[in-house]
Amino acid sequence: MDEIMEKHRLLLDKIADADMVLVGIGEEFNEDFSDIGRFPHLMSALEEVDINQLLEWTVPFLEHRFLIEHNDGRLVEAYQSLYEMIRDKNYFVITTCIDGNIRKAAFDTERLVEPCGNHEMLQCSEKCCNELYSAGDFSDLVKQAILDGVGLDSLEIPRCPNCGKPLAYNNILCEQNYVEDGYQEQWKNYTKWLQTTLNRKICVLELGVELNLPNIIRWPFEKVAFYNQKASFFRINASLYQMTEELSDKGISVGMNAVDYLREYGHL
Template sequence: MTEEHYEKEIGRLRTALEEADAVVIGAGAGLSTSAGFTYAGERFRAHFSDFAAKYDFSDMYSGGFYPYETLEEYWAYWSRYIYINRYMDAPKPVYEKLLELVRDKDYFVLTTNVDHCFQKAGFDKKRLFYTQGDYGLFQCSEPCCQETYDNEELVCEMVQQQKDMRVPTELVPHCPYCGKPMTMNLRADNTFVQDEGWHQAAERYSNFLRTRDGLKTLYLELGVGYNTPGIIKYSFWQMTLKNHQNTYACLNYGQAECPNEIRSQAICINSDIGEVLERI
């Protein structure tokens, strides 16, 4: 993309945002990556050098899937993982800049991210739908019930008290109902718990789409890849196609694209999301 074309597309996005009656934001992992939440490299080494040395991990995802022999070691890893990706702030103010752009708009956020960055940046909780869970919640691993549990206090204790890559046995979390081990409330298989808060958020998102149907809407897709494209990407394409007034904007470093059917309604910018938002 030439600098001239880049500036033209940013100008189109600025106009689309100004003129939109409603804005639906769809956010994937690329948005948090732009904000500095990287899962490999220096940030990984700074927090997991001991696990990397023992197991030859090169990134946080690999460590998350490793079958640790004990729950004490499992939670030593995961408590650190949760703490730095959920309770520490993102290094760059990308989410704050996004809020600045849409604060006065009629917006809703649909995200597959589980790091809570939207809420920490000040987005209205009632305008957020985290479809894939939240690092800040535990659930029963069975699960024996459709309940989730805030984990901040326990995670912080596990981080502070772990030694030699193990947490004290008494800190290993178990379900208060059946006694089975707890796990993170993350969608990985059919054991994912969709609690009352999840269903309420899903209903609010559905209501937002229904009550804004026919309005001039900007579907702003940020950092969404092809791991779960049906949740955000494909639905945004379909909703854009329904109304010629709608605009689909895709900001993605390396994967900014759209189908031919909506090309005339699309703005695709292949660049760092944070940089683009600063220039709007």
């Protein structure tokens, strides 16, 4: 039995034995759009943008179409494996990904928080207000424009009803203008859930989390594992898998890309 397989068996035992399972998903799961070539209508729309730079604004909306239509591939496989591993447990998942791919597996969205936002809602790109608008209707218009052959130039940029500036997806790509209201309610549920972990057997599983936003998953997870006497902690990451000294007695490191790990071992 190889070393990673041994650690995986240990992880499965810890999950089975745990009262609660806390999962963090990070940078290794970010969508890289490498499969977009499989969608000819999206490729020809992107070519249209190449020719006419006035259509540059449509690129995020075309990427959103890709996220909606691309329902297979390595990320979805990895999420499905993870779901099978924890589906019957009292779990909570926190992710810094904004692509929403995690929603393609059957995770309970009441047990999921996406503090960096996603592509479900639109907001004012200038943040003149904190209002959020469903992204679905405009996405349908984009779909029509590229499938019916009327072309992207038939579309008009969606604008903020309050100030007239363009709308943007409600996620961290808005940088300092990011409207954080979108995830706040779920964040409260997450915080409440975390408060109930003290003195319970918790399995903490950190998957592909790097150091771009360490205060969202990496540091808080280390703290949860450190202060909980009954915690086990698994860190799976291709390059940043080292365990801090404080956690060396209850932490397990796996030096492997977490997406590949779940695809290779998750279904066993």
